[in-house]
Amino acid sequence: MARAMWKGVLHIGAQTLAVKLYSAVEDRSIHFRLLHRTDQAPVEQHIVRKDTGKDVPKEDIRKAFAITGDTAVILEPDELATLVPPESRDIELCRFVPRDAISDQFFDRPYYLGPERNTADYFALAQALENSNLIGIARWVMRNKRYLGALTATQGYLALTTLRRAEQVLSFSGVQPAKSAAPSANELKLAEQLVSSISGDFDPQQWQNEYRARLRKMIEAKARGEKPPAHKATKKRPSADLAASLKASLAAVKERRVA
Numbered sequence: 001m002a003r004a005m006w007k008g009v010l011h012i013g014a015q016t017l018a019v020k021l022y023s024a025v026e027d028r029s030i031h032f033r034l035l036h037r038t039d040q041a042p043v044e045q046h047i048v049r050k051d052t053g054k055d056v057p058k059e060d061i062r063k064a065f066a067i068t069g070d071t072a073v074i075l076e077p078d079e080l081a082t083l084v085p086p087e088s089r090d091i092e093l094c095r096f097v098p099r100d101a102i103s104d105q106f107f108d109r110p111y112y113l114g115p116e117r118n119t120a121d122y123f124a125l126a127q128a129l130e131n132s133n134l135i136g137i138a139r140w141v142m143r144n145k146r147y148l149g150a151l152t153a154t155q156g157y158l159a160l161t162t163l164r165r166a167e168q169v170l171s172f173s174g175v176q177p178a179k180s181a182a183p184s185a186n187e188l189k190l191a192e193q194l195v196s197s198i199s200g201d202f203d204p205q206q207w208q209n210e211y212r213a214r215l216r217k218m219i220e221a222k223a224r225g226e227k228p229p230a231h232k233a234t235k236k237r238p239s240a241d242l243a244a245s246l247k248a249s250l251a252a253v254k255e256r257r258v259a
Contacts, residue, residue, distance in 0.1 A: 006142055007116060008089045010151075017125065018116030019091070021142075024159065025110060030215055084144045091140040091160075093151060099133050102150060105169045113151075113158035122158070129153040137163075 004020035034043045047056050063080070064072040115122035129136065129152065136151030138160065148163045183191065218228040 004114065008091045008140060008142075010091045010093060010113070010138075012093045012125070012136075015121075017118060017121055019122070019158070020114045020116055021160065022112040022114060024112050028209070028212065030212060030219075085141045085146045087144075088141045091138050094137045094139060096132070096134040096136050099135050099152075102135060102163070103169075106163045107150065108162040108164050110159060110161040113160050123156060126153040126156055126158050129158070130156070 002022050004022055006021040008019055008021065010017040010019050034045075035041065036043055047058075047061060048054060049056055062074050062076065064074045066072045138149045138151050140147055140149070148165065150161045150163055152159050152161065214229075214231055221228045
């Protein structure tokens, strides 16, 4: 069973529910050690002065915000410490909103919420939330940082996804296509046929990280003393107008089905 990374108390009005937070995603990137080219001695990075190249101790480093090219505001560590929110285990549920009220751009990192105790209350809340088609807006403090999140229910369990703030999400206004670029009726029909031709169920196992897989094969081959396998670059597709491209795509789909 996965290990909880944080514990908190979910507050819904006068009711409370103790919960555990679990990461819902995992970084599977391949990490490297840095070695010197000639003798493979380990190397490490240092913070140095730009003018002399000498190392700077951590206690002598200050953060500064540039105002102009040669003017900056310097912030002391004790000044920054006053901005850190007080520690808390409370997850405050502020309100419920319709599920479609939050666009995809706002969602950031997902977590699972498991019950600490009172499992009957936990599953009752998860079921009620799933039946209502609503999302809860929550706030909490974790590891010296205040978060905003969306409380949802999936497959009978609670989930909490951190949300980006309003100033981080860009508007799509002003990116409207000109009327001269609007698709014709024929192009629209072809596009609808193309969408229909490759529609199907979503299977996440089909969409693997190809670069990571090739990198693993290269590492494993070199570990066995073999020559790394060659990789053929994908040919660039020739550009064409929309109607021609859609017809070619439909033909390709039909060929794959026949094969």
